[in-house]
Amino acid sequence: MSARPSPTRVITAGAGFLADALAAQSGTVSRVDWRPPPAELAEPLATVMADPRRAEANAIAIDRVLASTAQLVDVAPAREVLRLENGAFLHAGPPIEWARASGPLRGALIGAMLFEGLAGTPEQAERQLAAGTRIMLDSCHHHGAVGPMAGVVSPSMWLLVLEDPTDGRRAYCSLNEGLGKVLRYGAYARPVIERLDWMSTVLGPTLRDAIRQQGALDITAITAQMVQMGDEGHNRNRAGTLMVLRDLLPAIAEVGRSAADVAAVARFIGGNDHFFLNLVMPACKLAMDAGRDVPGSTVVIAMARNGTDVGIQVSGTGDRWFTAPAPVPEGLYLGSYGPADANPDIGDSSITETAGLGGFAMAAAPAIVQFVGGTVADAFTATQQMYEITLAEHPRYQIPVLDFRGTPVGIDVTRVVRTGILPQINTGMAGRVAGTGQVGAGLVRPPLDCFRGALYGLAERAPAISFS
Amino acid sequence: MPRHAGAGHVEVRQGVYRDSVALMQASRTIAAAPGVSGAMIAMATELNLDLIEDLGFERPAGAGPNDMVVAVAAADPAALDHALSLVETALTARAPGRDSGGAGTGPAAAQAPRTVSAAARDHPEAELALISVPGPHAFTEAMDALESGLSAVVFSDNVPVELEIRLKDEAAHRGLLVMGPDCGTAHVGGLGLGFANAVRPGPVGIVAASGTGAQQLMCLLDAAGVGISQCLGVGGRDLSAAVGARATRQALRRLDEDPATQLIAVVSKPPDLRVAQRLQEEGSELATPVTFGLLEPGAPDLTRFTEQLLRRLGVAVPAWPFWAPGRGRPARPGALRGLYGGGTLAAEAHALATDALGPVASDDLGATGHLVVDFGADQFTVGRAHPMLDPALRNQRLAADLADPTVGVILLDVVLGYGAHPDPAGELAAVLAVRPHDPPAIVTALVGTQADPQDMDGQAKKLTDAGAYAFGSHAQAVGHAIQLLQAAR
Numbered sequence: 001m002s003a004r005p006s007p008t009r010v011i012t013a014g015a016g017f018l019a020d021a022l023a024a025q026s027g028t029v030s031r032v033d034w035r036p037p038p039a040e041l042a043e044p045l046a047t048v049m050a051d052p053r054r055a056e057a058n059a060i061a062i063d064r065v066l067a068s069t070a071q072l073v074d075v076a077p078a079r080e081v082l083r084l085e086n087g088a089f090l091h092a093g094p095p096i097e098w099a100r101a102s103g104p105l106r107g108a109l110i111g112a113m114l115f116e117g118l119a120g121t122p123e124q125a126e127r128q129l130a131a132g133t134r135i136m137l138d139s140c141h142h143h144g145a146v147g148p149m150a151g152v153v154s155p156s157m158w159l160l161v162l163e164d165p166t167d168g169r170r171a172y173c174s175l176n177e178g179l180g181k182v183l184r185y186g187a188y189a190r191p192v193i194e195r196l197d198w199m200s201t202v203l204g205p206t207l208r209d210a211i212r213q214q215g216a217l218d219i220t221a222i223t224a225q226m227v228q229m230g231d232e233g234h235n236r237n238r239a240g241t242l243m244v245l246r247d248l249l250p251a252i253a254e255v256g257r258s259a260a261d262v263a264a265v266a267r268f269i270g271g272n273d274h275f276f277l278n279l280v281m282p283a284c285k286l287a288m289d290a291g292r293d294v295p296g297s298t299v300v301i302a303m304a305r306n307g308t309d310v311g312i313q314v315s316g317t318g319d320r321w322f323t324a325p326a327p328v329p330e331g332l333y334l335g336s337y338g339p340a341d342a343n344p345d346i347g348d349s350s351i352t353e354t355a356g357l358g359g360f361a362m363a364a365a366p367a368i369v370q371f372v373g374g375t376v377a378d379a380f381t382a383t384q385q386m387y388e389i390t391l392a393e394h395p396r397y398q399i400p401v402l403d404f405r406g407t408p409v410g411i412d413v414t415r416v417v418r419t420g421i422l423p424q425i426n427t428g429m430a431g432r433v434a435g436t437g438q439v440g441a442g443l444v445r446p447p448l449d450c451f452r453g454a455l456y457g458l459a460e461r462a463p464a465i466s467f468s
Numbered sequence: 469m470p471r472h473a474g475a476g477h478v479e480v481r482q483g484v485y486r487d488s489v490a491l492m493q494a495s496r497t498i499a500a501a502p503g504v505s506g507a508m509i510a511m512a513t514e515l516n517l518d519l520i521e522d523l524g525f526e527r528p529a530g531a532g533p534n535d536m537v538v539a540v541a542a543a544d545p546a547a548l549d550h551a552l553s554l555v556e557t558a559l560t561a562r563a564p565g566r567d568s569g570g571a572g573t574g575p576a577a578a579q580a581p582r583t584v585s586a587a588a589r590d591h592p593e594a595e596l597a598l599i600s601v602p603g604p605h606a607f608t609e610a611m612d613a614l615e616s617g618l619s620a621v622v623f624s625d626n627v628p629v630e631l632e633i634r635l636k637d638e639a640a641h642r643g644l645l646v647m648g649p650d651c652g653t654a655h656v657g658g659l660g661l662g663f664a665n666a667v668r669p670g671p672v673g674i675v676a677a678s679g680t681g682a683q684q685l686m687c688l689l690d691a692a693g694v695g696i697s698q699c700l701g702v703g704g705r706d707l708s709a710a711v712g713a714r715a716t717r718q719a720l721r722r723l724d725e726d727p728a729t730q731l732i733a734v735v736s737k738p739p740d741l742r743v744a745q746r747l748q749e750e751g752s753e754l755a756t757p758v759t760f761g762l763l764e765p766g767a768p769d770l771t772r773f774t775e776q777l778l779r780r781l782g783v784a785v786p787a788w789p790f791w792a793p794g795r796g797r798p799a800r801p802g803a804l805r806g807l808y809g810g811g812t813l814a815a816e817a818h819a820l821a822t823d824a825l826g827p828v829a830s831d832d833l834g835a836t837g838h839l840v841v842d843f844g845a846d847q848f849t850v851g852r853a854h855p856m857l858d859p860a861l862r863n864q865r866l867a868a869d870l871a872d873p874t875v876g877v878i879l880l881d882v883v884l885g886y887g888a889h890p891d892p893a894g895e896l897a898a899v900l901a902v903r904p905h906d907p908p909a910i911v912t913a914l915v916g917t918q919a920d921p922q923d924m925d926g927q928a929k930k931l932t933d934a935g936a937y938a939f940g941s942h943a944q945a946v947g948h949a950i951q952l953l954q955a956a957r
Contacts, residue, residue: 335495
C-alpha cells in the first residue's frame with residue numbers, strides 16, 4: 001500500500017454487509033467465498049500460519065520442486081539399483097503389513113512371489129507372506145521409488161532409472177504392464193507372470209541397451225509437451241507414450257536384438273497408452289523429493305495409497321506419514337463390475353497430482369472427466385479449484401486452453417484445511433478380491449483427515465502461541 | 469460374473485470407432501436398463517474380449533482392435549430387445565449436464581475465490597483486504613493477505629494479542645499495514661471501510677486506536693466543514709504495553725509521507741503511559757504536525773480534542789448539532805445507564821460520568837446504580853454480530869432499564885454510516901415506544917454526517933419523536949444526561 005493509495009479494489013473476506021458497504025460507496029470489491037474451517041482447527045491453523053519460518057520455507061521448497069528435471073538414464077533390475085534381496089518387496093502407499101493389506105496388494109505380492117520363484121502356487125505364496133518369515137515389506141517411497149496401483153517391486157523386476165541432472169538424485173519405477181489383468185491391479189494368473197518374465201528377459205534389457213546407446217532421455221521435456229497434447233500424465237499418457245516410443249525406437253532397432261524382439265517391444269510400448277505413466281511418476285517423485293525436509297514448510301511432498309490407507313508426507317514434517325482410511329473412487333466400471341467390486345484407492349500414481357499433473361492438469365485433458373460422467377466444464381473447474389490449494393503455477397507444464405497458464409502445483413496443507421478443497425486425483429480402480437485385476441477408472445480425493453493430521457504435525461513443530 | 473441364463477446378444481461392428489470413455493458411458497447406460505444383467509460396448513481389444521468372455525459370451529471371431537463389439541445379457545428376449553434399442557441413443561448421447569455452450573462451460577468460467585490469496589492472484593492490482601471473519605479465523609486470513617502483498621483492515625475481534633503482534637511485525641517487515649484487529653473504521657483512498665461515515669476529503673489524517681472515537685472525530689470535523697485525508701485504524705490495543713504502538717508508528721509514517729495530510733490526529737482508547745510518551749516523542753520528529761487525543765484520565769474528551777484541532781487549523785468551532793424532543797420530560801432521580809455499541813464512546817461516557825457522579829460500574833450487567841456497558845466488547849460479540857448491526861442485546865437491556873424505577877437517565881449511542889444498521893433510530897424508537905408511564909429520560913449521541921446513507925435529520929426526528937434528546941457531540945450528550953440527573957436530585 002503506497003502512502004496515498006488510490007481506490008482500486010478491496011478484497012473482502014467475511015461479513016457480507018461490509019462488502020455491501022464498500023459497493024454502496026462505488027468501491028470495486030472482490031468477495032472471497034470464505035467458509036469457516038472446522039472450529040477445532042482454528043488454533044493449529046493459526047499456529048502454523050504464525051510460524052515465522054513458513055513463508056520462506058515454502059518458497060524454498062517450491063523453488064526446489066520447480067527446478068528439478070528428470071532424465072531416463074538407465075533401466076536395471078531392482079536387485080542391482082535398489083539392492084533388494086530375495087524376499088524383499090516394495091509396495092505403493094504408506095507402509096503396511098500383510099494382515100492389513102488389501103486384496104489387490106495381496107494379489108500383487110502373491111504374483112511377485114510366483115514371479116521370483118519363491119512359491120510354486122498362489123496358496124503357498126499366500127501362506128509364506130502371511131507367516132512373514134524371510135519376507136520384507138516396505139513402502140516404495142522409502143527407497144526413492146514409486147509404483148502405480150499395488151506398486152509391487154521385487155528384486156528381479158526391471159526398473160526405469162531417472163536422474164535429476166543438476167544434483168544426480170535418482171528415482172525409480174517399474175515398467176508398465178498394460179491394462180486389465182496385470183500384477184499392479186492384483187492379478188497373478190499365469191499370463192500375468194509370463195508377461196513379467198518377458199518384461200525382465202526382453203523388454204528391460206532391450207530398453208537398457210537402447211538408452212545406454214543413445215544417451216539420457218529428457219522426460220521433463222516430453223511431459224511438458226504431452227500436457228499440451230491432451231494428456232494429464234496420470235490417466236491419459238497417450239501422447240507421452242508415443243513420443244517416448246518415437247525417441248527410443250531407432251536405438252531399440254540398433255542394439256542387436258532379433259527383429260521379432262524389436263517388433264514385440266515396439267508393439268508392447270505402442271499398444272499400451274500407459275507406458276509413459278511409469279516415467280511421469282518417477283519424474284514427479286524426483287521433483288517432489290527435491291522439496292523435502294525444509295523446516296516449517298507446509299508443502300505436501302507425497303500423496304500415496306496402499307489400498308487400505310491414504311498417506312501424505314509434508315516437507316516440514318520429514319518422513320512422517322499422515323494417514324486415513326482410503327476411500328473408494330467414483331467412476332465407470334468395466335464390463336459388469338460395479339462399486340461393490342472396487343477396492344479402496346490404491347497406488348503411488350497420485351505423485352503426479354502432488355507435482356501438478358493428473359487431476360490438477362485436468363483442464364489440459366478434458367476427455368478424462370467423462371470417467372465420472374462429467375462435462376468439459378468440470379475439467380476446467382477441477383483445475384481451477386486446485387489453484388486454490390496450491391502455492392505455484394508450474395512454469396513447464398502449461399495448459400493451452402487456459403492461455404498457457406501453468407498447472408497448479410505445490411499443495412499447501414493450510415490451504416486444504418482452510419478451504420476444505422481436497423486434491424483431485426484421477427485414478428484406476430482395482431478389484432477388491434486378490435487376482436481380479438482392473439475393474440474401472442475414476443476420480444477420488446484423499447480424506448481431509450490426512451491433512452488434519454499433517455496440520456497438527458506442523459503445529460507441533462511450530463513456535464507455541466498463547467490463545468488465552 | 470453374471471451368466472446370461474436368459475437372452476444374450478453379441479455383435480461386432482467392423483471399423484466403427486468410439487472413444488473408450490464414450491463407450492464406457494454407453495455400457496453403463498445399457499447395463500442400467502431394466503432386465504439387463506450385463507452389458508459391454510467396447511473396442512474389441514484383447515482385454516475387452518476377455519471381459520466379454522467373463523460376461524458369459526463366446527469370444528466373437530475375427531474381431532480386432534479397430535472394431536466395436538456390443539454384448540448385452542438380459543433376463544428375457546423382451547428386455548434384451550429394449551436394451552438393444554437403447555444402444556444407438558447411448559452411443560450418440562452427450563454427457564449429462566452439458567449445456568449449449570453458454571456461460572459456465574468454457575475455460576473462462578470463473579469460480580468465486582475461496583481465500584484472500586486466490587482473490588489477490590486474480591487481481592494483482594488490489595492493495596487492500598478487509599477481513600471480518602470470526603475472530604478465531606481472522607489471523608489466518610489476515611496473514612494470507614499480507615503474504616499476498618495486501619495491507620489489511622481486520623474488522624474481526626477476539627484475536628489473541630500474541631497473534632496481533634505477529635501480524636503487525638509481519639506487516640512492518642513487508643512494508644504493509646495491518647489495521648486492527650478490532651478495527652471498527654478506516655478511510656483509505658476515499659473509501660470507508662468497516663463502520664464508515666460519509667465524510668468530506670480534507671487535510672486531517674487520522675490514526676485511530678478507537679473505532680467510534682475516530683467516527684466521532686470525523687463527524688464533528690465534517691460538521692465544522694473540515695475533511696480528512698485518510699483514517700488509518702490500528703485496533704484498540706495498539707497503544708497497549710504489549711503491542712507497543714506497532715501499527716500506529718507505521719501509520720504515522722504513511723500519513724507523514726502523504727502530501728494531502730497537513731495535520732495528523734491520533735485518537736486512542738486509554739493507552740499505556742510509557743507507550744504513549746514514546747509515541748509522542750517520535751511524533752514530534754515528523755514533518756507533519758501530530759496531535760494526540762489519548763483518552764486517558766484528565767485528557768480532553770473527543771469533542772474538546774476536535775475543537776483544539778479546529779483552532780489549530782484556524783477554523784471556527786461551530787455549535788454542535790442538537791435535536792430536542794418535542795415535549796420536555798421532567799427529570800427523575802436515579803441511576804445513569806449508558807448502553808453503548810461503541811467502545812470508545814462507552815469509555816468516554818464512563819470517564820465523564822465518574823468525574824461528575826462518582827463510581828460507575830463498567831460492563832457488569834448485574835450491577836445496580838450507575839453503569840456503562842459496551843455491548844461491542846469482546847465478551848458480548850463471541851458468535852454474534854456487532855451491536856451496531858445487531859442491537860438485540862442492547863435492546864433487551866434497554867427494555868429492562870426502561871421499566872426499572874431506579875434508573876434516572878439512559879444514555880445511548882446511535883451510529884450512522886456505511887456498514888451500520890440501516891435504521892438504528894427506528895430500532896430504538898420501537899423499543900422506546902413501549903416504555904411505562906413514568907420513564908427515565910433518554911439521551912442519545914447521534915454520530916453521523918449529512919451525507920450518511922441513513923439520512924441524519926430523519927434519524928434525529930425518529931429519536932426526538934420518541935422523546936429522546938439527540939446530540940452530535942457525545943460529550944455534550946453525556947453532559948446533558950449528568951445535568952438531568954443532578955437537577956432531579
